[in-house]
Amino acid sequence: MGLEEKIPDSIILTTLDKVVNWAHKRSMWPMTFGLACCAIEMMSASMPNFDLARFGMEVFRPSPRQADLMIVSGRVSRKMAPVVKTLYEQMPNPKWVIAMGACASCGGVFNNYAIVQGVDKIIPVDVYVPGCPPRPEQLINGIMKLFEKVEKSSLKDRHEEWGR
């Protein structure tokens, strides 16, 4: 080609998609937002034995305005559902959601009047993590799956999503 040979070593050629996705993937900030039992396992995942910090995820943000990732950890009651939706809407784009555990995914053992049967009824979900509650390793695996999804995404698609 010729052009690459003239570029000094300190410069790398890549696509914008790759750079942006790489940055998003490596500095994803989850929201400090626990609902029920799964929240304890989410805390365990960020604690020394499992150490979520290995994947650039240790910065839990209490405010939705500074978070990229919402981990819905636990059952969502009908009274809580509007709050969850508001929190999701407060998060800046791009944003992702993990439904952690059986309750957030599909209602779990609580098939009754009080629980929203899956958080995907109110907000879009990217990754479902099964288990009641999932082990911390399972949550970390779910986050890895989300990273794969982020890697494959394109700015073009995202732009269309936001336009909606």
Added chain:
Amino acid sequence: MAERKTITLNMGPQHPATHGVLRVELELEGETVVRARPIVGYLHTGIEKTMESKLYYKAIPETDRMDYLAPMSNNLGYCLAVEKLMDIEVPEKVKWARVCLAELTRINSHLVWLGTHALDLGALSPVLYTFRDREMILDIYEACGGQRMMTSYIRIGGLAHDLPLDFDKKVANLLKVFPEKIKEYETLLTENQIFINRTRGVAVISAEDAINWSLSGPMLRGSGVRHDLRKANPYSGYENFDFEIPIGENGDAYDRYKLRIEEMRQSLRIARQALDGMPEGPYRAHVPGVVLPPKEDVLHKMESMIFHFKIITEGFKAPCGSVYQAIESPKGEIGFYIVGDGTNRPRRIRVRPPSFVNIACLPALCEGRMVSDVVCAIGSVDIVLGEVDR
């Protein structure tokens, strides 16, 4: 005189310091709390109603998910209540194993409380230690029930399986290392000047008020009332154990901290006695038609197989009548009121949750105090929202 101007501040339900989804409506005058109103119900799960639609033994997993930091205590409370209704006497080994597990559960719950309470008050390191050490207890749970948190290990009339082979070894190891660990937490907090300033004289409740608010557990004992159901109304063979009930003096958050640390030590003491004195024997009562027969019998004896099949498909029929059984969970008195109506499902189940009753006194704890003390008050009550709202 100038008119008093107050502002209303909404705290929660997603505030990280409310330990879940508690919402508190605060009326503030400057930084002073004039009025505090806890609003619950954001985690209402309909657990009581769901339990009523299930067979007696199928309701056990629901109890795990109420106080998810103390699953074994909830299992125990429910199973004791049903055993009382059905008039089942469990073997000695089961009693001792249950006591051992219930005390480990108390440590587990207090560890999470200690870590998160310190975290709320700005001490970031204790939570790393407590969650690290909590894994030892979760390992034992996993060996017993196959699950880290929702064990459902204690069943009506006994246990789900026999104790695992390395149970003795694992618990003995825990009992060996834990006294040192508790010392470690104390080095971090007990004489920490910031922690003392944040907790001493904060969230005070007098003994009289504590009784009037119907508080239980560390909230009551922190005010100097020596009341513990393990002594006052022993269940599951607690009368055979030698332990003390620590109490506080001032009824403030610091006293409750000291008290819970001491409770962990006492729990280790009880678990040690339970482990050393555990008798041999079956892990389930022999009550045909109510408690599952041993698996070997199911494979080789006709009637055992029929009983097994009948219990799994139809459950058992409970007599008409009502029972109330309370136990001392890590948070206080958890009681199960069950009404049987002669069918295989309970007519009514009502849970008396300690967290729900204890959080009711939040206004008394923080009115007239600074807004930063609200966090300390919520933390020191030690609530679990799953249990508050059910």
